[in-house]
Amino acid sequence: MQNITVYDIAREANVSVSTVSRVLNGTAPVKESTRNLILEIIEKYQFQPNALARSLIKKETKTIGIILPDITNPFFPEVFSGAENALREAGYTFFLCTTAGDSRRESEYLSILRERQVDGILFLGGRINRSNCEPDLVQEVVDISKRIPVVLINGDLPNHTFYRVSTDEYLGAQLGVQHLIDLGHENIGFIGGRNGTSTTDVKVNAFRDTMRKNGLSFREEWVLYDDFTITSGKILMEKLLNMYCKPSAVCCVNDFASVGAIKTAIKYGLRIPEDMSIMGYDDTILSTSMIPELTTISQNSVELGKIAVEILRALINGEEVAQHTIIQPKLVRRQSTSINCVHHR
Amino acid sequence: MQNITVYDIAREANVSVSTVSRVLNGTAPVKESTRNLILEIIEKYQFQPNALARSLIKKETKTIGIILPDITNPFFPEVFSGAENALREAGYTFFLCTTAGDSRRESEYLSILRERQVDGILFLGGRINRSNCEPDLVQEVVDISKRIPVVLINGDLPNHTFYRVSTDEYLGAQLGVQHLIDLGHENIGFIGGRNGTSTTDVKVNAFRDTMRKNGLSFREEWVLYDDFTITSGKILMEKLLNMYCKPSAVCCVNDFASVGAIKTAIKYGLRIPEDMSIMGYDDTILSTSMIPELTTISQNSVELGKIAVEILRALINGEEVAQHTIIQPKLVRRQSTSINCVHHR
DNA sequence: CTGAAAGCGCTAACAT
């Protein structure tokens, strides 16, 4: 079945294509009767204009690309939802590109999104979370952001300025640690994440600083890295529990790690939070699914996506916007933390 | 900054655009030296061909639309991942369109995807899960599937045949109920989902049939509908627990409902599984996060996405494919079910 | 209010 075009419509209506285009776009007045005729024919053939042709000439695609590591981690779908909901009514559609944090895949997608002429790009994870990112990977993003508005979410790249929106992860971690300290904990560990990853490093720094600020010492052997998964949480908690001296509370890099940590702790016969307090981070769906429910740090993932696309939209419209928008995280108290009742020797 | 085109490249290389096109696509031999020259210039300007123009003429966009209710429900990201991973290397990019199961939004996206000339569409949830879907909503899908390959995942539409891939939900539910029966349960309830939704109805039918087949009676008041959320699971379990006669085991429409059910049961002082066995469905990340871990039915969500796009791809290539591919679900035994030790009067 | 014609950036015959 041959695809029908404005020409077919025009011919049948005995008008020129420009008239058809005018009723399609409402770009100029068209006589009521001819308009209705055209509309009828359009209806009859279920004609829909080819967005490619339109975009080719208008130089806008109403299309946004979102690059993120893993849609399977509940944090990211929330960001996506926030973004999509904010821009759906404006007619934007989203390319979802997942990278597993692999910079090769990031590069590929960056390139594809440019070819596809997306109006804007949202970038999360991967290289923008590396504590020191290779210059050529940075340059790639610099280059593309000269042509297409790019907003970095919860990350940054060295030696250049980008538009970005992020939650204050330092503050978030600080909130968590302080909460634990306020509950009387003095022996606190930190587990999960990857050393050299900004999300991890920032949180660990906040952890150390907050401990010091409260006059507490901490043990480096209680800062344990691995990855951001549930399995990492399990592995690292197991390590912790096999130590001679154990903390009475643990901060985790994210909710996933907390889940693993809690499961292992319970397997080892500990009660949470009575025998050990555990803090999550992200406030994903997991945190309210668990028993006990996770005390965690909310970074307002939905809001993050929403604000990011608002910035993108302003950029697309050539409006001025703040270079960096910071969202305040907040502590969400639930059941996995409680007053320290363990006496540590 | 003016966007550069094949013409710019051609001019600088002193060749015609077709030669540039040929090195871009490898569609015909080009002299080594001119090819290298062109490649150099391309590199120099970081030229990338405009995919819109290319697609306009080639009548293919290497683009797939996926329409689903809620990317925030862990089941869907898994399907998405399966699909993306299977087709990424082939150069396809995905539009993710979430609908909240709202048929208006489905219609909008269907229309948008057609305008954008996607090469194929994956459809999940919403209208294709309604036990009787309005004819015009069906017609819409029929119309679009005449123009664009469409694959329905875990659903169907009446009075027409579509390409579809689904897990055998009847079998899945049966597996779950039989598991409970084999554990000695005779008083079993079913909670969650929405009446009139095929996912729900099929499972409830399987539930009833399996009970009968085993010579067990069941109480209609133990079949409780509401929604697919954690909250529904809570509400419905609460209802169940306030009844004079309570079941010793409960099948839930999905993992979300199970989570809610378990949380409420525990709040009411029940131990899971000792005092009550609870079955999930979907085998999402939640099922291994919980304590106790959920016994659930896996429908191989990743596989589902993978197979769906394979069918799509075959359809795009004009190959023959089976109208309906059925994937076998399987029981995943974990910790939320056990031998019946409750004596019910 | 309407039409003619140019052109968005590319590919693909058809020549050479």
Place this chain on the structure above:
DNA sequence: ATGTTAGCGCTTTCAG
């Protein structure tokens, strides 16, 4: 091996 040219389907001056 390379150039010329005609579109793909649409929007948009510019005339009338």
